[in-house]
Amino acid sequence: MTSSDGLSDFRAEVRAWAENHIPVGWESRFGVAVDDEFRTFQRDWLRTLRTGGYAAPHWAKEWGGGGYSLxxxxxxxxxxxxxxAPPLRNYFVALNHAYATLMHAGNDEQRQRHLPAILDGEVWCQGFSEPGAGSDLAGLRTRAVRTGDVYVVNGQKVWSSRAAFADRCLLLARTDPKAPKRRGISYFLLDMKSPGVEARPIRQATGAAEFCEVFLTDVEVPVTDLVGEENDGWKIAQSTLSAERGLAQLELSERMAAAMSMVEALIRERRSDGRSAIDDDSVREQFVTLQTEVVLFRRLCKKMVEDLVRRGGTGPESSIVKVFYSELLQRMMAFGVSLAGLDTHRLTFKPVSAGYESGRWMLDYIDSFGWVIAGGTNEIQRSLIGERVLGLPREPVPT
Structure with missing residues (x-):
């Protein structure tokens, strides 16, 4: 969107507020640990954004949000x-997925109990993927058995961001093992402080430990924390998560554009001999190719947002955007590593609140591999594109 979009005054107002309130030097303050200081910083930034009306711009005003148009x-x-601006990494699930879930399928009591708490700093995580059910989420095996006024849950989740200090968890568990895979799953709001919940951080190749394994042993979840109807969890999960996909990708496209500016600065940097990488024909060719792909990615995201406005949700193009972004990110980070040389190999950490385009090229490159897995592997996404976009026949089911 540009100044011709009729929102130039609003844009200037947002820019002025951001320039006056974004903490100076915030990136350099934090290492790889998601420690108490970082959590305090994130909570303070959430409160600052809330005073300006920007903590939850997509939320309805009646629930404390900005109530802004798309x-x-x-x-x-x-x-x-x-x-x-510092991304609200600790609150992404709470502000986006939890809000969408509660507004779409929650009841008034659940909304009144949780939405104000989220704006006050309640941290949520997501308990969907399992060791044997990542790409095939419908194959999850965590069980929830109703006993009186509670469900007793047993199982294991993995790759749950910020679970080690989360207050609540969006949990999928199987409540009818005899039903077809997608029809026997229910959706719960799990209190992470419940007896029997254990979150173990997973140390990543970059040294960070934002993800966790979550072990659930005879955990009691009140019936009042069931979202929607029993066995309707798959449908709720698909509809509420897709509702947030468009704007999240739009943010990624803007951050990728900013990363291209860092790449350009690298290739223009003068060496001791007075030359720079931009003098190399092959470097210029790679840069122009990446720049073109970034422009195309931003156009794809804009198209998806337009579809979100027109249809009220995203379609199969979200799979195309995900594959394009994740693989473009890998190529861009590899290019950054080749330009930065040995210096980038000496960096041992990057700020926990930094994006996947932090300018610490080797660590960003290692991180980029996670994007071809997260949110459904690219192999799964290509199958969806083939079936839903190209109209190809479904893959045969082994007998």
Whole structure:
């Protein structure tokens, strides 16, 4: 969106607020540990954003949100991304997935109990993937058995971001083992402080430990924390998560554009001999190719947001965007590593609140491999594209 979008005054207002409130030097303050200082910083930043009306721009005003139109939300995403505002990484699930779930399928009591708590700093994680059910989420095996007024849950989840200090968890568990895979799953709001819940951080190749394994042993979940109807969890999960996909990808596109600016600075940097990488024909060719792909990615995201406005949800194009982004990210980070040389190999950490385009090229490159897995592997996404976009026959089911 540009100044011709009729929102130039609003854009200037957002930019001015962001320039006055984004903490100076925030990235350099934090290492790889998601420690108490970082959590305090994230909570304080959430409160600052809330005073300006930007903590939850997509939320309805009646629940403490900004109540902004989709066009205004896009402006906020763009301006905050361009000014490198700290992402609310600790609150992403709470502000996006939990809100969408509660608004779509929760009841009034659940909304009144949880939505104000989220804006006050309640941290949520997501308990979907399992060791044997990542790409095939419908194959999850965590069981929830109703006993009186509670469900007793046993199982294991993995790759749950921030689970080690989360207050609540969006949990999928199987409540009818005899039903077809997608029809026997229920959706719960799990209190992470319940007896029997154990979260173990997973140390990543970059040294960070934002993900966790979550072990559930005879955990009691009140019936009042069931979202929607029993065995309707798969449908709830698909509809509520897809509702947030468009704007999240739009933010990624803006941050990728900012990363291209860092790449350009690298290739223009003068060496001791007075030359720079831009003098190399092959480097210029790679740079122009990446720049073109970034422009195309931003156009794809804009198209998806337009579809979100028109249809009220995203379609199979979200799979195309996910594959394009994840593989473009890998190519961009590899290019950054080749330009930065040995210096980038000496960096041993990057700020926990930094994005996947932090300018610490080797660590960013290692991180980028996670994107071809997260949110459904690219192999699964290509199958969806083939079936839903190209109209190809479904893969045969082994007998």
């Amino acid at each position: 066009a205004e939300q896009i402006v906020i995403f763009e301006e905050f991304s361009r000014l490198n």
